[in-house]
Amino acid sequence: MIAIVDCNNFYASCERVFNPKLEGRPVVVLSNNDGCIIARSNEAKALGIEMAMPAFQIEPFLQKHHVAVFSSNYVLYGDLSERVMNTLATLVKEIEIYSIDEAFIDLSGYREDLTELGFRIRRKIKQWTGIPVSVGIAPSKTLAKVANKIAKKSGGVHLLADPESIRQALEKLPVKDIWGIGGQYSKFLKSYGILTALDLTRAKDAWIQKHMTLVGLRLVKELRGESCIELDTEPAPKKAIGTARSFGQMLSDFETIAEALANYAATCARKLRQQQSCANMLTVFLETHPFKEDLPQYFNSKVITLPVATNYTPEIVHYAKQGLKAIFKKGYQYKKTGVIVSGLVPEDQVQRNFFDEADRGKQRALMKVMDAINDTMGKDRVRLLAQGYDRKWKLRQERLTPCYTSRWEELLTIDVDKK
DNA sequence: TCTGGGGTCCTAGGACCC
DNA sequence: TCTGGGGTCCTAGGACCC
Numbered sequence: 001m002i003a004i005v006d007c008n009n010f011y012a013s014c015e016r017v018f019n020p021k022l023e024g025r026p027v028v029v030l031s032n033n034d035g036c037i038i039a040r041s042n043e044a045k046a047l048g049i050e051m052a053m054p055a056f057q058i059e060p061f062l063q064k065h066h067v068a069v070f071s072s073n074y075v076l077y078g079d080l081s082e083r084v085m086n087t088l089a090t091l092v093k094e095i096e097i098y099s100i101d102e103a104f105i106d107l108s109g110y111r112e113d114l115t116e117l118g119f120r121i122r123r124k125i126k127q128w129t130g131i132p133v134s135v136g137i138a139p140s141k142t143l144a145k146v147a148n149k150i151a152k153k154s155g156g157v158h159l160l161a162d163p164e165s166i167r168q169a170l171e172k173l174p175v176k177d178i179w180g181i182g183g184q185y186s187k188f189l190k191s192y193g194i195l196t197a198l199d200l201t202r203a204k205d206a207w208i209q210k211h212m213t214l215v216g217l218r219l220v221k222e223l224r225g226e227s228c229i230e231l232d233t234e235p236a237p238k239k240a241i242g243t244a245r246s247f248g249q250m251l252s253d254f255e256t257i258a259e260a261l262a263n264y265a266a267t268c269a270r271k272l273r274q275q276q277s278c279a280n281m282l283t284v285f286l287e288t289h290p291f292k293e294d295l296p297q298y299f300n301s302k303v304i305t306l307p308v309a310t311n312y313t314p315e316i317v318h319y320a321k322q323g324l325k326a327i328f329k330k331g332y333q334y335k336k337t338g339v340i341v342s343g344l345v346p347e348d349q350v351q352r353n354f355f356d357e358a359d360r361g362k363q364r365a366l367m368k369v370m371d372a373i374n375d376t377m378g379k380d381r382v383r384l385l386a387q388g389y390d391r392k393w394k395l396r397q398e399r400l401t402p403c404y405t406s407r408w409e410e411l412l413t414i415d416v417d418k419k
Numbered sequence: 420t421c422t423g424g425g426g427t428c429c430t431a432g433g434a435c436c437c
Numbered sequence: 438t439c440t441g442g443g444g445t446c447c448t449a450g451g452a453c454c455c
Contacts, residue, residue, distance in 0.1 A: 031441035056439035
């Protein structure tokens with residue numbers, strides 16, 4: 001048996017942990033740049049606020065219903081996620097951290113009542129971290145996801161084990177709500193009269209594979225109770241790493257965009273070093289604002305093959321800027337730029353060439369010192385001049401809460417009532 | 420009339436997830 | 438005024454090999 005532990009309305013719950021007044025109130029969290037709604041408390045869902053709605057369009061509605069609105073604070077959410085996962089690790093052995101707010105766990109070999117175990121997990125995580133979670137338990141990952149959906153609406157834990165209860169659950173589940181079925185497939189299936197998960201389990205294997213590839217076939221087998229997607233407790237290193245942001249305002253001059261890009265490139269280089277990889281390739285892209293249809297639109301990208309795989313910040317920044325030069329055109333209002341590094345190899349398996357004159361050992365030593373300083377004294381304490389200081393391109397984050405758990409200056413303070 | 424058979428590697432595009 | 442960001446996997450088709 002497999003379980004999935006999923007934090008309820010994770011980002012909204014994180015905001016509540018340090019602000020209990022929000023309990024019972026509708027809460028939403030916005031995407032970067034305060035753009036779209038990306039998390040909603042149950043109260044906010046009940047008001048009919050949908051996922052991914054642009055915040056500016058429903059601003060009056062949010063005010064009218066006294067919805068608490070927050071900019072996203074990924075430092076806080078990342079830290080609380082780690083606490084949740086660490087707490088879970090005290091209760092079970094095999095854990096796959098699937099996303100910032102979800103983990104699969106392997107329950108084979110557990111003798112105790114699984115529903116009871118689910119409730120123990122729920123209680124302990126709530127007590128230790130303040131985050132409410134739901135637990136779905138079933139014979140496959142896909143069915144565990146189904147069970148979790150039911151758990152969210154019932155008591156927080158749901159077990160799907162016997163064939164009849166599985167059948168009943170699948171009968172009520174529209175295909176679009178199955179893990180792995182998105183908009184395209186649900187439209188396609190509907191055109192064939194396949195409306196529920198139960199309908200889908202009755203389709204022929206060959207037909208499914210023909211129209212939905214091997215991925216689809218695996219999914220259907222999982223719905224039938226045959227576990228096909230293994231627990232992945234040690235995720236492989238990433239194959240590509242990207243950093244991109246929309247600007248807080250439109251930008252048209254090369255220098256400011258290059259400064260923003262240098263920061264994204266530096267972030268990519270840092271992430272490469274964190275997973276001990278070097279990149280052979282670098283892609284830069286630049287785009288205008290797709291929603292401003294009256295303005296001239298432009299999108300372009302440039303792929304650069306690096307002479308030798310690297311994770312050295314100055315080198316990544318240098319080639320990123322070179323890529324930007326190749327695609328930048330005057331006269332447009334730009335909204336977003338980004339860097340993707342790919343062709344990743346382990347940093348101790350880099351293929352050199354005869355013409356490479358860089359002192360790679362020295363570069364690595366320098367990055368080690370820089371990272372050590374920035375880890376202890378604050379992000380970007382030491383940085384390249386190219387990363388700049390003005391930050392004209394910075395994100396809009398008008399309703400940002402403190403990093404309660406990761407910055408000394410921002411610890412929660414409590415006013416004691418003096419009598 | 421009549422032109423083989425068995426592979427590998429790479430990439431773009433399409434689907435999906437959170 | 439105002440619309441996010443970061444990933445994965447699979448397949449078909451092209452280029453190449455012997």
